[in-house]
Each structure stands twice: as C-alpha cells, then as structure tokens.
Amino acid sequence: MKNVTIGMSLAVGLALSGQAAAINIGGIEFSDGFHIEKSDLTETQLNLSVPSTDPAYNNVLSGYGIVNSINNNSFSSASFTPCAGGLGSCQLTYEFGGYTVSAVDPSDPGNVLIDFTGGFINFYVDSLPAGTEASINSANFNAGDFTDGVEWLNLLGVNSTGAESGNVGTLHAALTSFGSGVDAGIGTGFLDVNLLGAGIANSNFDTNSRDTGLLGYFADFLLTSSFQPDVLSELPLSGTGEITGEVIPAPATLALLGMGLLGMGLAARRGKKS
Numbered sequence: 001m002k003n004v005t006i007g008m009s010l011a012v013g014l015a016l017s018g019q020a021a022a023i024n025i026g027g028i029e030f031s032d033g034f035h036i037e038k039s040d041l042t043e044t045q046l047n048l049s050v051p052s053t054d055p056a057y058n059n060v061l062s063g064y065g066i067v068n069s070i071n072n073n074s075f076s077s078a079s080f081t082p083c084a085g086g087l088g089s090c091q092l093t094y095e096f097g098g099y100t101v102s103a104v105d106p107s108d109p110g111n112v113l114i115d116f117t118g119g120f121i122n123f124y125v126d127s128l129p130a131g132t133e134a135s136i137n138s139a140n141f142n143a144g145d146f147t148d149g150v151e152w153l154n155l156l157g158v159n160s161t162g163a164e165s166g167n168v169g170t171l172h173a174a175l176t177s178f179g180s181g182v183d184a185g186i187g188t189g190f191l192d193v194n195l196l197g198a199g200i201a202n203s204n205f206d207t208n209s210r211d212t213g214l215l216g217y218f219a220d221f222l223l224t225s226s227f228q229p230d231v232l233s234e235l236p237l238s239g240t241g242e243i244t245g246e247v248i249p250a251p252a253t254l255a256l257l258g259m260g261l262l263g264m265g266l267a268a269r270r271g272k273k274s
Contacts, residue, residue, distance in 0.1 A: 023247060025201045026125040026152055028092060029084040030071050034205065036243040037072060039094070041065030042136040043227060045183055045236035046101065046114070061116065061171070062097030063235055064146040066134045067123075089127060093134045093146040096121040099157065103167045110176055115169035119157030121191065121223075123199065124149035141234035153205065154197025158190040158219040160212040168214065171223075183237060184228035190219035191243070209246040221245040 022031045043063030050057050073080040075091065083090040099119035106112050126134075126149035134145040157170030165172055175185035193199075193206045208218040227239030 021249075023204065024084045025204060026150055027084050027090040027127060028070070028082050028125055028152065028201075030073070030082060030247070032247065033071070034243075034245045034247045035071050036067055036241070037069045039065045039067040039241045039243075040136055040238070041096075041225070041227070041241050042141075042233035042235040042238045043096075048101065048104065059101040060097065061099035061101075061119075063095075063237075064134070064136065064143060065094050065096070065241060066136070066146070067092040067094070085127075091126045091128055091134065091149075092123060092152065093126065093149065094121055094123045095143075095147050099171050102169055103165065105165055112175045113162070113165040114173045114175060115162055115165055115167040116157070116171040116173070116189075117159075117169055119170045119189070120194070121155045122147070122151065122197070123153040123155075123201075125152040126150075136233045136235075136238055138234045150200065151198045153201045154194035154199040155191040155221060156194045158192045158212060158217070160190050160214050160219075162188075185226070187223075187225045187227070189223045191221040191223055193220050204248050205245055207246040207248060210244075 022029050041063055042065070044058060044061060046061065047056055047058045052059075068075055070082040070092075073082045075081055075083065076087070078087040081087050082092070097120060099116040101114055102117045103115040104112065105114075124147055135141060159168050159170055160172075161168055162172035169189075171187055171189035173185055173187040175183050190210060190212045193202050195202055195206060205220055207220055210219045210222045212219050222244050223241065225239060225241040227237045229237060
C-alpha cells in the first residue's frame, strides 16, 4: 500500500512539474519558448551606388512590421490566438532601424553579401484588433500606428560571424540583383534584450540561449528575414521576419516544478523508512 501511495505521489508531482503555465505580458499570452513564426515587414532600400554626400545615398536599414503568429498561434485565430483577451483584443507591432552597412562583397553579382553593424528592434503591444490599425499596405500606412502602443520588448543587434561572408556584424544579408531596383534576399542575425529599454517583457527574455558562434558569446534571439520589392508597401521593400528565443519561466511554472520535486523528495524519504 505504501508503494502505491508513494508511486501516486511521485506521479502527481511529475505531472504538475511538466505542466506549462501560460505567461501573460500586456495581453500577449504564450508559454515555454518564444517563436515569432511570421511577421510582415516593410523596409528601406539601400543605395550605395551614389556618393555618400548625395541625399539619395542610404546605408542604413530601417522599417516597420506587424506580428502575425507566435508559437504557432495566429493573431487572426479565434481558437489559438496569442491575445489573452481573445480574438481581436490585441496586436503586436514593431519598428526596426540603425542597421548600418559595414562591408559589401559584390564579387558575385547574383548574390551580393552585405554586413551590418548596430541595429535595434522595438515591439509594441496595442489593445486593438490585430491588423486593423497598423498595416504595411500604402493605402492605410501610418508610421505612428506601429509605435503608438505600450513598449513591449526592446532588442539590440549582436555581433556574429556571417556564414557566407565571414565578416563580423549584427546582420548578414545575401541580396540578388543589388542596386538594380529589384533587390531581394535574406538576412540573418542575433539580438540581445536591451535591459535599459522600457519594454514590459524585457526581463522575461534575458536568457542568453542562442550561440552566436563568436568567442562563445550567447545572445537572446536569432533573427531571420526575407525581402523583395513590393509596390503595395509604403517603403520600397517588403517581406517577412522570424525570431526565436526562450522565455524565463513564470513563477507559477517554478511553483509547479517545486511541487514535483517535493513529491519526489517525499517518495525518497518514505522509501528509506520502509
């Protein structure tokens, strides 16, 4: 009978410790890891073909975006939405900028490699139906719509070595037909939480869980993106972005884990007495 009781205690403890408690930050709800599978973005187009004194010269990447899905939960889904208040009760938007060109390798015209330094991404949460205010479509575009919510998360670019270029930078891009007016390509980089920022979720993501491959330095997030020309967006280029990271467990999750360990401890003590 004792063995049955001990087994039940251990099983309950383990079951409780394995349950993931949802985290609610500013109306955005998620659990365990953090994965933005899809976000639509619009961004500036680089122009390095004119002298740096020419007003048309642009070596800084910036833009805006709106998040569509977190942890496979879509903002437009009634059943699986990241909005704690249900469908249509929130939206998550962002602004990025400061990514400055540091190196260009045009040796292959079909695949120009560009490295950047600096960079930031700031997220904002709004208690508005997803997509009803902020839009990258030129008919409804208003830059202020992407930054008028509550600051949710502040991220800064982190140095890493580009897989193709080999150069150190915070963002590494591979572009096709660069400078032809039909730029397209992909970008990868790492991000750290800016703990000096005002984002209400900052402390939840300072995990150092992503290996940058540079001197053993670990960042908080991995960023991947793609972009291409789009006549519908306000800025010259549009595309998608993806961010992956980890989240610091909520107190409720830690409490459940503690209960699981307690169950295991009681089982061990009873085992000794018997």
